[in-house]
Amino acid sequence: MGGSHFITVEGIEGAGKTTAIDTIRDWVQAQGGDPLLTREPGGTALGEELRDVLLGHREGGMSAEAEVLLMFAARAEHLDRVIRPALAAGRWVVCDRFTDASIAYQGMGRGLGIERVRSLGEWVHPDLAPDLTLWLDLPVTLGLERAAGRSRPDRFESEQARFFEAVRSGYAAIAEQEPARVRRIDSSGTPARVRDGINAALEARFGG
Ligand code: Z5A
Numbered sequence: 001m002g003g004s005h006f007i008t009v010e011g012i013e014g015a016g017k018t019t020a021i022d023t024i025r026d027w028v029q030a031q032g033g034d035p036l037l038t039r040e041p042g043g044t045a046l047g048e049e050l051r052d053v054l055l056g057h058r059e060g061g062m063s064a065e066a067e068v069l070l071m072f073a074a075r076a077e078h079l080d081r082v083i084r085p086a087l088a089a090g091r092w093v094v095c096d097r098f099t100d101a102s103i104a105y106q107g108m109g110r111g112l113g114i115e116r117v118r119s120l121g122e123w124v125h126p127d128l129a130p131d132l133t134l135w136l137d138l139p140v141t142l143g144l145e146r147a148a149g150r151s152r153p154d155r156f157e158s159e160q161a162r163f164f165e166a167v168r169s170g171y172a173a174i175a176e177q178e179p180a181r182v183r184r185i186d187s188s189g190t191p192a193r194v195r196d197g198i199n200a201a202l203e204a205r206f207g208g
Pocket residue numbers: 011012013014015016017018019040041055071096097098099100101102103105106146147156157187188189190191192194
């Protein structure tokens with residue numbers, strides 16, 4: 001159970017990542033670990049500035065290419081200043097979204113293509129991949145319903161169901177290609193059921 005581990009959490013809008021991350025934190029702490037919780041885009045001073053640019057409603061929006069490159073600029077900084085040092089120090093790192101989000105949102109949602117975006121990941125972090133990715137999966141309509149009650153939608157949240165269907169299919173493709181790393185969690189059920197699914201996935205990957 002010793003040593004560093006890198007866990008990422010993914011899913012469409014309203015998938016319940018916030019609750020999932022609490023569950024992961026509790027599980028790691030119960031094993032005696034002290035997890036670093038972080039997020040993308042963000043996690044550093046520059047990353048949070050880029051997050052504001054990416055999520056804000058800029059007049060005219062931005063091109064898909066600019067969007068994906070800004071995501072990876074924030075990620076490069078995050079890796080350099082936060083993720084790699086924490087892993088090197090032997091900590092667990094739990095990250096709310098990572099490169100899979102770029103593949104799903106920019107590759108599929110924006111139509112840049114999975115392989116093009118994946119090649120950016122191979123350039124920015126050729127030697128590093130999450131040990132475990134929890135993909136919180138639920139129907140798009142349910143995710144949008146859950147998210148509807150929140151504050152003013154950001155630039156991504158303002159997208160329509162068709163966009164999130166494409167994003168979801170991106171996650172499904174990644175899960176199919178990398179079954180050892182990506183664990184699908186059915187997130188359509190009650191919070192207690194989702195929590196059980198996450199705990200089971202953590203136990204299967206890191207337990208015993
Ligand atoms: N993005 C990108 O395009 N490319 C990239 O490379 C990266 C990101 C890294 C910001 O991400 C945006 O950036 C994101 C993708 C894009 N846009 N979108 N969509 P973010 O992760 O910060 O934003 P978010 O997706 O809006 O996530 P969130 O708000 O942090 O979490 P969430 O997963 O959407 O959901 P939640 O807040 O945890 O839960 C939603 C609601 O459902 C909430 O009221 C909960 O209490 C409720 N809930 C949760 N679980 C349940 C269950 N089981 N039953 C009933 N209700 C539930």
